[in-house]
Amino acid sequence: EATMRLHVLVARLGTRFVLVLAEDRTEAHRLDEVRRDFVANISHELKTPIASVSLLAEALEMAADEPVQVRRFASRLSTEATRLAHITSEVIELSRLQARDALRPDVLVSIDEVVAEAVDQNRIVAAAKRVEVAVRVAPGARVYGDRALMIVAVHNLVANAIAYSNEGGRVGVGVKVDDHTVEIAVTDQGIGIEGEDLDRVFERFFRVDQARSRNTGGSGLGLSIVKHTVQNHGGDVRVWSQPGRGSTFMIRLPLADSVSPSAPAGGGER
Numbered sequence: 555e556a557t558m559r560l561h562v563l564v565a566r567l568g569t570r571f572v573l574v575l576a577e578d579r580t581e582a583h584r585l586d587e588v589r590r591d592f593v594a595n596i597s598h599e600l601k602t603p604i605a606s607v608s609l610l611a612e613a614l615e616m617a618a619d620e621p622v623q624v625r626r627f628a629s630r631l632s633t634e635a636t637r638l639a640h641i642t643s644e645v646i647e648l649s650r651l652q653a654r655d656a657l658r659p660d661v662l663v664s665i666d667e668v669v670a671e672a673v674d675q676n677r678i679v680a681a682a683k684r685v686e687v688a689v690r691v692a693p694g695a696r697v698y699g700d701r702a703l704m705i706v707a708v709h710n711l712v713a714n715a716i717a718y719s720n721e722g723g724r725v726g727v728g729v730k731v732d733d734h735t736v737e738i739a740v741t742d743q744g745i746g747i748e749g750e751d752l753d754r755v756f757e758r759f760f761r762v763d764q765a766r767s768r769n770t771g772g773s774g775l776g777l778s779i780v781k782h783t784v785q786n787h788g789g790d791v792r793v794w795s796q797p798g799r800g801s802t803f804m805i806r807l808p809l810a811d812s813v814s815p816s817a818p819a820g821g822g823e824r
């Protein structure tokens with residue numbers, strides 16, 4: 555819920571004094587709000603798996619004499635623990651990204667390698683779902699940046715494309731290069747995203763249809779991490795989607811050959 559501070563000011567208008575209600579919308583105040591929301595969201599997201607873990611531990615204790623039950627509860631316990639670990643590491647990653655000013659990277663990163671690595675990391679999940687991942691790369695693009703962060707960003711897009719594809723679907727990863735920019739597009743033919751949700755998918759913890767998304771075991775932080783990483787590199791990320799047809803997420807980054815290494819890579823919105 556948005557809070558708004560009202561200030562009562564006394565202003566002088568000609569010879570008369572009038573009362574003015576002024577809205578406090580300073581940047582500091584806005585950031586404060588964002589931080590409060592973030593903490594509230596984290597607490598909320600962590601509460602459910604933590605509650606599950608303690609319930610399952612209790613159930614495990616009570617079922618001690620029944621091996622089949624024990625195995626079932628233990629396996630669910632381990633799933634919830636993995637989920638907790640996943641959310642925690644994403645939260646840490648995201649706060650690190652947000653705390654960082656725009657990167658002034660001087661390390662050359664090969665986009666070919668980033669894409670190949672990100673796709674490789676998703677091979678097993680794709681195979682399990684019989685999703686074909688086709689890669690078409692215009693080779694040779696290089697950007698200044700943080701290789702590991704970039705891999706995470708592309709990985710998140712590919713992982714989503716697979717997660718929100720149907721069994722046997724097709725995911726395309728394409729890299730295009732022009733004079734100043736490299737574009738990395740990840741396209742799927744999956745469930746797509748409704749127009750009203752499209753603007754919000756990059757928000758922290760936002761998940762379309764909580765119940766449905768929960769099946770994928772995500773946290774709603776993946777795209778937020780993509781957005782902050784790309785912005786810290788002076789680029790942007792956009793999405794096009796048609797419900798029932800599929801989605802395309804596109805990262806754009808300034809090519810190394812068109813920026814000088816010492817130039818700031820553009821300020822990111824926090």
Ligand code: ADP
Nearest residue numbers: 714715718755761762767772773774775776777
């Ligand atoms: P999550 O961990 O839930 O996947 P993300 O931040 O990566 O979190 O994505 C936020 C939400 O955006 C997802 O829960 C999902 O509803 C939607 N979304 C992301 N990528 C896709 C996609 N390729 N197709 C359809 N919906 C998507």
